[in-house]
Amino acid sequence: MMKEFEFRGISEVIATTLSESGEPNAAPIGIISDGNLSARVYTNTQTYANIKATKKMVANIVDDPLLFVLSALMKIPLDEIRMEEGYPALKSAKAWVLFECIIEDSPQCATLNLRPLKKKVLKRPIQPVNRGFNALIEATIYATRYLAMKDQKYLRWIEHCEEIVIKCGGEREKEAMCKLKEFLGIDK
Template identity: 30%
Template sequence: MTDPTDDPAGTVGDDERVADWPVALSGVTESVVTTLGPNGRWNAAALGLFAGDPVTARTWGNTRTKRNFHRRGEGYVQFVDDPVVFTDAALSRYEVDEPILGEANAWARVTAESIETGTDDGTEWEQWTLEPVDSTVLRTEVPTIDRGFAAVVEATVAASRLGVDGYDESTLRDRLAHYASVVDRAGGPREREALARVREHSNW
């Protein structure tokens, strides 16, 4: 493992070794990815990881993540369990000075290669393969199932689609109301704060 600050600009050589993912991936695993922008700061954004060999991810629209992947060809995929951090990454412009978030439980430095592009209901998307070149586990905890956190994640997805062609506005708002009720019943203080951020960062 290398220190991520040793090469913050993201210059991955062809001869750099391939690493393993720090966690087992299945289905679609939600993560936060940081990518270095032209302003010298790291942009944090939510990124769904599709399990497979290789792991893939899809960016929607002309996002900072997409542009930075094209500029640098890499990023730092991080696994967090703080709903506020995830919400801010999913729905706001979230920039930091260092590539690794303080809330990350594990991270993988990955190369990103574009393999396919397309359009879905008027929104452009781009498919990427992600190959880890370095990774580490920062902390381990006994996993728990938190319905409130799960509802926050789903709320960020629904909120990000408000006003997007191809999605029914009333259906999305009904979903958001349901997720809010789950957070109210089953969430803790961080989940409630995260839901407030969903409202703050979106047109909900």
């Protein structure tokens, strides 16, 4: 039987987690598929703190560019979140997987070995491949690296991504790019 979806290579998802005090959080992370499923998470993130507390993470398969920018750099609105199996998931996810996380700690970046507990595939419109979306995802990764390392090359790379977003993206990619530039203070 055909699989409904499959993680391959590194798949970019939005991880939703719950803090010890019950607050939901969302942030993009990459799910690594090499026979097993894992993720590498920086230990200075809220995502890591939450997983350390609950040992659970929901991987949301999402194609909304704005949610990637908001969850990476700011906060997503609480009304984007719905509880599933006691953990937060994104309402607009095309599918989600609740994982148990077995943590291998190391000082800066922990490895999470992921064991699927439950998954759901939702009926959502199919999106054709769009270079603007892909460029927006690249730009969002560069934005998080720029914030961490302050290397100017990331700003040049974001500029290149922006050209692709302008040429190939839809309104949602353009809005997400504006938010990203506004957040970095490079919207002049």
